[in-house]
Structure formats: structure tokens, C-alpha cells
Amino acid sequence: MSGTRKVFASAKQVAELAGVSRSAVSRTFTPGASVSQETRRRVVEAAERLGYHVNHLARGLMRETTGIVCLAVADSDTPYQGKMLRALTQHLRDAGKVAMVFNTSGPAHHVEEALRQTLNYRADATVVLSGTPPQSLIRTCLDNGQRLVLINRDDRLVGPHNIGNNNAAAAEAALHVLLRAGCRQPALVSSAAGTPSLLAREQAFVAAAACEGVEVIVWRQGSTGYNVGADAARHLFAGRQRPDGAFCVTDLIACGFLDVARTEFGLAVPQDLCVIGFDDIEQAGWASYGLTTFAPPIERIAATVVDLVMGSGENDENRRIVFDAPMVWRSTVRPG
Amino acid sequence: MSGTRKVFASAKQVAELAGVSRSAVSRTFTPGASVSQETRRRVVEAAERLGYHVNHLARGLMRETTGIVCLAVADSDTPYQGKMLRALTQHLRDAGKVAMVFNTSGPAHHVEEALRQTLNYRADATVVLSGTPPQSLIRTCLDNGQRLVLINRDDRLVGPHNIGNNNAAAAEAALHVLLRAGCRQPALVSSAAGTPSLLAREQAFVAAAACEGVEVIVWRQGSTGYNVGADAARHLFAGRQRPDGAFCVTDLIACGFLDVARTEFGLAVPQDLCVIGFDDIEQAGWASYGLTTFAPPIERIAATVVDLVMGSGENDENRRIVFDAPMVWRSTVRPG
């Protein structure tokens, strides 16, 4: 009821209440330290009474590690990033780390700010899920002994670990599956975002088509998500050259594409049109879509990230790890 | 290339390089402190060179506030929680706070652990989005001067601030809208999770129906999400008493319900069946669903949370804030 704000209990107070030295308190909460049964009991009791919790911030001053891992992510409300975030926070927790999440949406400099904060809070590592950090800041992070992991980012950035999907393989598989299904006029549907991994899928798809001697309708407009696919369908099917197969670089795009193709143009899938996505978001498995797509191994990716984050320090050379995203067959493609 | 791990630069090193006292460094990075133009320049330059960043952990020892806000959330890969998380991290960032995210999925004691971590890291505040923290820990957090905000949790818990939706009003509106659309046999579709807010919607819906003298088919099975709705539809429409209107306590459930009703039973919506959801997730607006639902004002909720978190300390009485979730008309209900 008093106006003064209560304040956290310190080890000193616990020591006084328990009638021991502060060191004894510290040792009680340090695994493997030497404390007698009796004093431990008294300390724990006093701590309980005062609601004492070790101050990890101060602990971080001593130890060389703080246990903090930063995650820089822009669109955590997107199904794919949501999954990733869930997996990462879960694996980090199980590894005894805590996750600081920085929302980097908005202007580009937010990524920079996030990286700065990561340093301010002496995070052991930083994981970048969205945006492209400037090379200079990457250096600073690395120079300060931080581990840095980029997921699906530009893999030409030098220094950090880099995790990605085998976009090229998936894109090529997509093309061949479409051709084998009898599609004559494939389309590539992407956004204007120009994310490295999206670009990789685009380019590999077009290149593979060129190899096979078929021409691809390329759509690259709009910011991102469902609406990109919807707009694409609206324009492409209203045009003269209508596609009969599409590789949408994202499941979200694929959903929009499918919806408009069916609803507004009465197309039957997969009879009139075959569609392939990428990400295997939850909605891909819903009955309305049954989307054939590629499934990045999210759990394995998250586990790998945690491995890199906790890395012994020996393998400090930056690594590039690529995961295969196996195809998930559902019902938007005619079986070859 | 050396084996020794690099380490963060400290203010002391910056001071030495700049040829000033450590206080000068500290003041340079403390807004409103007294430093001459010249020394500031030298300090900033030295800091730049060394890649120095103020250690917020040590700063947290001095100040009464650390700038850390913890978010306890279980299913961030769910569309609704994803939206909430995005909004919260964004608003917190704009308010100069950083968000620590604890994944509380799995056994119940994970919530407890998260709350403990919140104390360990001297967070200024904790926001609980999932799970029910034990009353004793709530007390401990409050006693330590933390602000505590519960979103859509059990509002009978005493102590913390409590933010929720006006579930009762929405549920009643749902019933009346269904009746006005001519539904004779309404159903309530929910999961067995028993979350407080879901329970509130259930009870209000059933109570309102009792008022009107109509009986409601109540389905309450399965853990959560799309499959709950799908299973419900599968069983209800195979039974003798088939509903012609449904209030699904969650949009995800509604999507599953709709999909199965249409796909497996050939029902036309809204002609044969009217469906109402809750949450207004992105998918509700997709062409395949066009789900009529209720939209909690996520941005306003997030802004309110941040307000409470940054609260001046005057209004320490715990508050219960309820937001109205306005109805969003789409196409799964016949216009009355």
C-alpha cells in the first residue's frame, strides 16, 4: 500500500536473514559449489521468504556468457515465421537459453537497431530471420565474440553462419513435376520483395525451364503474401496467355493464387491448373487447399541453430548449411 | 584467427583510448548529462573504433529499470498469437523496451519457469499470453515491483492487470445473428482446452440460447485448432441432429468446420449452414472462407499493454480492461 515501489531482494539481504555470509548464498545457487546441507537449507528458506531470485544481469557481468540469444524477425505473424519462432524459442529454452525478440519490421534501419540492442544486452548470439544487416555491423558483432546465424538470408554476406534451404533443387523439382503433369505453360509467381531465397527459387525455376526449352510466365509484383498470389491470378487469367501450372514461391502466395483461380475464374484444380508452393505452412494441409508444396525441416533447422549458438567455439569458421526441403504431395498437382 | 574468443569492449577501454576518464564515457552515452562537445567527439570516435556498446546489463544494476519486458506465450505459430506477438514486439520496441519471449508450451511447469526467468532477468514487467501462472508466483512478481499483465487469462486471479475481450457480448451477438438468419438448430463448437476466454464464450452463448428458449448442440472435444472444427463437423453432420448454424469459439475451429461441412458433406454456406468465428485471423478474410467473425482490436490491446507496462506507478491497483470485439461481416452468415 505504500507509495514506494518494492524492489528486488538481493543476495545480501538473504544472507542477513539466513545469518550467513553472502558467499554462502551465492554458492547455494551455483551448481557444484561447496555448501553444507544445513546452510543450504537456511539460505533456501530465507530466499523463499524474500522471494529472492539470482540476478542474471549481474551474473552476466562475471561469466563470459549471459545466456541471452537475440532473434531478429520482421513478420512473426506470418505462418512460416511463426512456426520458426515457435521452434526456435522452444529449442532455446530446452538448451537453457533465453530469447530476446526484436521486431525489425518497418524501415530498414530497424535491423541495425536490433543488432545494436543485441550488443547492448551482451547476447551470446544473434539469429537473423528477416532483413539484411549491414556488413559493418556484422563485423562488430563477430568482433565482440558474438555468434551470428542468418536464416534464409543473403549467403554472400561474409562472416556469419548461414542456414538455408536448397531452393534450387526445389525449384527444379517443381518445374519437372509440372511438366510431367502435362503442363504446357508454366508460370512463376513471386513478389517484388526480392528476398534472397525467393530470388534463388525464381532463378532456378526459370533456368530449369530454359534447359527444357519451355518459356515461363514470370510474375513479380506486390509486397508479400496472399494478396500477391491473388493479384497474380487475377491478371494472368484475364490475359491472353493463361498458365496451366504455377510455382508460387511461397505457400501464402499459392493460397491466394488458388483462391482466385477457383473462385473468380472457375478453374478446377488440378484438372485445369496445377499449383505448387513452398514452406508447407499449416494452411497448405487444410481441405480447401490440399497444396502440394515443399517442407523445410523446421525442427532440424532450429536444432542446428541452437547447436551453432552453443557451439564450442572450435568451429568458428563460418559455415553454410543447406537443408533439403522434401516435396509434400497433396492434391494441387496431377500425378505424373 | 587466434583461439581466444574476443570479448566485449568496456567503457574503461574506451576512456583510455580517448584519453578521458571513464565517467566522461558514461556521460557521453547518458542523455542529458554534461559533456563538452570536444570530449564527446573523442569518446564517440574511440567507441566506434572499439565497437563499444553500453552494457545494459550493468546499467540495469544501477537504474531501477532494465527495459526488459517478458512475454510468456505457448503457441506463437497460431495465427492469433502470432498477430499478438507481432503487435506487442512492435509497440514495445517503439516504446524503447526489449522483449524476452518465453515459450511456455509443454507441461504446465513451463509457465512457472518462465516467470522465474522473468525475475532472474529483472524484467520490468511480464505479459502472460498463455497458460495460468500459480497465484504464489504472481505474488512474488508483484512483490518484486514487477508489473504483470495477463491477456485473456483467468480474470479471477488477483493482483495483476487483466486484459480481455468482451466475450459475453460477442457470444450473445453471435447467437442473435444466427437466429435472425433463420437458424433453427445452432451449435457451439469448442475445444476441450478450457481456456478461460473460450469458456466465457461457451457459457454466454448457451445462456443466451436458454434465454431465447432454443437448445444448443454443444461440442467440446479435441485439443485445439483446425482439427477440432473438422472433427466436430464430421461427427455432427453424420449424426441425427444436424446443426444449421454454428458459433465456433475460434476462427481456426471455424475454418476446419467449414472445410469439412463443404467438402465432405456438400453443404452450401450460408444457404444450408451459417458459421461465425472469433479472432479475425488473416485466413478468415481469404476467399475460401469469407468468415463472419469478431475482431479483437489487437493494436489497441498491444498499446494498452505497453501503457500498463510503462505505467507511472500511480495506478498500481490492478485493473481489468475489457475490449469490445466488433463483428466483421463477411459471407458465412445470411444477412438477417
Added chain:
DNA sequence: GAAGTTTTTGCACGGCTGTGCAAAGCTGTT
């Protein structure tokens, strides 16, 4: 009971910062 061995305890220091206080520097006035 004495000597030797192991465990436990307290002291003091280090790690990094913000800030009150007094000394030092500067500016301008008479």
C-alpha cells in the same frame, strides 16, 4: 586426545556501469 585430511566459510576482489560531490576549467564583468 593429537595430528592429519577434507569440507565449509568468510574476506576481498573483479567485472561494468551511473551519479553525487568537489575540484578544476572557462567566460565574462568590473
Added chain:
DNA sequence: AACAGCTTTGCACAGCCGTGCAAAAACTTC
């Protein structure tokens, strides 16, 4: 040149913790 008023600077301390080291305590063994 002396002095008053203001700005800037450095010192020293506080805040909280982990840990090496040596003293104290407990326990063994003869």
C-alpha cells in the same frame, strides 16, 4: 587582475554477483 558564475571533469562509491585464497570448522585415523 580579481572575482563571480557556470560548465566540465575526475574521484569514489554503490549496485549485485562469482570465485580464489586462506582461515576455520568438521571429520578421520591412530
